[in-house]
Amino acid sequence: MVLEGNVLPVDRANVDTDQVIPAFLLTGITSVGLGVHLFKGMPGGLDLLAAHPDASIVVTRENFGCGSSREHAAWALADRGFRAVVAPSFARIFQENAYNNGVAPIVVDAGEIDALMAAPSLKIDLEAETIATSDARVITFALDPLRKRFLLEGGYLDFLANKRDAVRSWLSRSGSTVE
Amino acid sequence: MTQSLFEKVWNAHVVEQLPGGNALLFVDRIVAHEITTPQGALEIQQRYGDELFDKKRIVAMNDHVSPAKDTETAIQAKLLREWAKRHGITLYDIGDNGICHVIAPERGHIEPGMTVICGDSHTCTLGAFGAFALGIGTTVQTGAMLSGCVVLERPKVMRITIDGRLGHGATAKDLALYVISTLTFKGATGYAIEYRGEAIDAFSMDERMTLCNMAVEAGATTAMIAPDETTFSYLRGRENQPKGEAFEANVAHWRTLRSDSDARYEKDVTLDASELRPMVSWGTNPGESVPLDGRVPADANEKSLEYMGLARGDALRALPIDQAFIGSCTNSRLADLRAAGEVLRGRKVSVPTIITPGSQAVKRAAEKEGLHDVFQDAGALWTHSSCGPCLGMSMGVVAPGSRCISSSNRNFPGRMGAGGRVHLASPVVVAASAILGRIASPEELGAEVAGQRA
Numbered sequence: 001m002v003l004e005g006n007v008l009p010v011d012r013a014n015v016d017t018d019q020v021i022p023a024f025l026l027t028g029i030t031s032v033g034l035g036v037h038l039f040k041g042m043p044g045g046l047d048l049l050a051a052h053p054d055a056s057i058v059v060t061r062e063n064f065g066c067g068s069s070r071e072h073a074a075w076a077l078a079d080r081g082f083r084a085v086v087a088p089s090f091a092r093i094f095q096e097n098a099y100n101n102g103v104a105p106i107v108v109d110a111g112e113i114d115a116l117m118a119a120p121s122l123k124i125d126l127e128a129e130t131i132a133t134s135d136a137r138v139i140t141f142a143l144d145p146l147r148k149r150f151l152l153e154g155g156y157l158d159f160l161a162n163k164r165d166a167v168r169s170w171l172s173r174s175g176s177t178v179e
Numbered sequence: 180m181t182q183s184l185f186e187k188v189w190n191a192h193v194v195e196q197l198p199g200g201n202a203l204l205f206v207d208r209i210v211a212h213e214i215t216t217p218q219g220a221l222e223i224q225q226r227y228g229d230e231l232f233d234k235k236r237i238v239a240m241n242d243h244v245s246p247a248k249d250t251e252t253a254i255q256a257k258l259l260r261e262w263a264k265r266h267g268i269t270l271y272d273i274g275d276n277g278i279c280h281v282i283a284p285e286r287g288h289i290e291p292g293m294t295v296i297c298g299d300s301h302t303c304t305l306g307a308f309g310a311f312a313l314g315i316g317t318t319v320q321t322g323a324m325l326s327g328c329v330v331l332e333r334p335k336v337m338r339i340t341i342d343g344r345l346g347h348g349a350t351a352k353d354l355a356l357y358v359i360s361t362l363t364f365k366g367a368t369g370y371a372i373e374y375r376g377e378a379i380d381a382f383s384m385d386e387r388m389t390l391c392n393m394a395v396e397a398g399a400t401t402a403m404i405a406p407d408e409t410t411f412s413y414l415r416g417r418e419n420q421p422k423g424e425a426f427e428a429n430v431a432h433w434r435t436l437r438s439d440s441d442a443r444y445e446k447d448v449t450l451d452a453s454e455l456r457p458m459v460s461w462g463t464n465p466g467e468s469v470p471l472d473g474r475v476p477a478d479a480n481e482k483s484l485e486y487m488g489l490a491r492g493d494a495l496r497a498l499p500i501d502q503a504f505i506g507s508c509t510n511s512r513l514a515d516l517r518a519a520g521e522v523l524r525g526r527k528v529s530v531p532t533i534i535t536p537g538s539q540a541v542k543r544a545a546e547k548e549g550l551h552d553v554f555q556d557a558g559a560l561w562t563h564s565s566c567g568p569c570l571g572m573s574m575g576v577v578a579p580g581s582r583c584i585s586s587s588n589r590n591f592p593g594r595m596g597a598g599g600r601v602h603l604a605s606p607v608v609v610a611a612s613a614i615l616g617r618i619a620s621p622e623e624l625g626a627e628v629a630g631q632r633a
């Protein structure tokens with residue numbers, strides 16, 4: 001799958017999930033419709049989005065998505081039409097949440113970020129794991145082989161639902177875990 | 180084969196190896212709260228016939244906004260309540276509830292060697308029991324409710340040895356802030372930490388939970404402490420634990436949950452606790468912390484300075500504060516309240532101060548000791564138990580530009596309210612600061628507040 005989209009340059013490190021969507025907006029019971037709250041907790045966040053109204057790829061600095069485990073951060077990004085976040089590193093929980101919601105968490109070398117952030121748009125081939133920049137350079141990245149499937153096809157829950165029999169037979173064999 | 184504590188727990192729960200270093204990992208305990216659970220409960224109801232893999236492994240609580248603050252949060256609580264009732268899941272609710280990471284161990288739901296998940300990043304708190312306990316998102320929690328398992332990439336293991344004992348008024352919270360400032364805010368990403376050493380051996384369970392609680396603030400998947408006599412005596416006789424021989428048989432197994440002497444670690448760190456002093460955060464992540472006597476560092480991040488209204492070289496001790504908060508899953512247990520009570524006893528706070536116990540049981544225990552009188556005589560607000568001001572969601576929100584000193588775990592921009600500034604510290608430093616109206620250590624109080632004692 002190839003994503004071609006405009007860049008939202010988030011020139012901050014350690015963008016935590018409270019900045020992506022603040023806690024006081026976590027009062028719902030569904031994962032839809034949260035896009036309107038995206039980056040409301042980030043200083044200057046709303047202005048930045050307004051300046052890049054049709055962006056679909058976030059480019060940012062290290063440790064994106066740290067802090068709270070709230071999947072609402074990935075839901076808000078997806079709901080607002082973001083399909084990828086490109087950063088030198090991610091916090092673990094956000095990275096898992098992003099994979100499970102069709103938002104590709106793409107890790108590239110920190111040295112590439114300035115150029116990617118300056119690019120108005122990028123072409124990202126998720127199958128081939130490459131980013132093509134406008135000056136015709138190609139940057140490669142690696143997705144988790146299993147989670148790539150969840151990213152492209154969804155189905156994390158179905159994957160687990162299909163494991164239930166195997167889990168039950170493991171349990172009856174191991175018999176050791178706590179009640 | 181030699182194994183670390185982490186490897187022993189991990190290996191005992193791998194149902195299947197999956198591509199890319201991932202495993203299908205069996206989950207012994209799911210802790211479910213009202214903010215991140217209803218979405219998954221509804222999804223299972225709609226798509227999978229409302230069928231849970233094993234309801235006995237789930238415990239639930241309304242804790243983040245409890246009692247509800249508005250219609251939306253009332254619906255969250257109601258959904259959790261109805262779901263728990265429908266399935267016969269243990270639920271801790273208004274009047275008998277508490278913060279998930281406080282109440283789950285307090286009620287005996289967490290044991291050494293368990294795998295534990297919760298849709299909350301501070302689930303690492305529970306690693307204090309020698310469990311592998313981690314925060315996950317709603318989808319992963321939902322998957323575990325459905326199948327008993329999570330898909331997880333095996334973390335690397337970092338051993339952190341804490342030599343020496345804490346002195347100089349330093350607490351487990353100060354050690355946590357020191358570790359994070361040393362490793363940096365993302366320095367443990369991809370790792371499970373194993374804490375060991377003299378200081379850890381001497382810690383109570385409350386202190387161990389405080390230390391493990393903040394492991395995620397260094398990016399760690401979790402932190403673990405091998406169970407010992409302190410752990411066993413905490414659990415012995417506790418609600419939801421077996422009694423007598425059955426319990427002692429568990430203890431015999433738990434004793435094996437220690438790293439073998441030649442276990443291997445991907446990273447090995449040694450720190451000395453004996454020189455540790457009280458710490459305070461100056462910036463917008465917990466790694467941006469310094470000793471209370473310190474100054475804002477010369478290499479401080481510009482965006483953090485701007486948000487916090489500080490300049491490089493500013494002394495932390497001089498900073499006036501507008502609010503104080505003692506509570507949160509980091510520091511709201513009885514030991515924390517006792518320590519704060521020592522500082523507040525017979526003194527008066529000079530800024531609005533909120534003290535929120537971690538559970539209703541902690542509240543009752545504190546009141547038996549008269550701590551509620553100490554707090555209220557000092558002029559502090561003594562509340563019911565909940566997450567409260569920690570996440571700026573229900574009460575105690577900090578105004579833009581105002582400074583709150585807090586015993587919680589996060590000082591992110593907007594964490595306790597848009598534009599609000601948070602300084603993290605131990606309960607005793609928060610208490611001393613509340614009295615003096617500026618960031619202060621308890622040692623300063625001897626002279627300065629003597630006049631208020633009359």
Ligand code: SF4
Nearest residue numbers: 301507508566569570
């Ligand atoms: S007390 Fe704060 S950090 Fe702890 S679970 Fe509640 S909101 Fe999260």
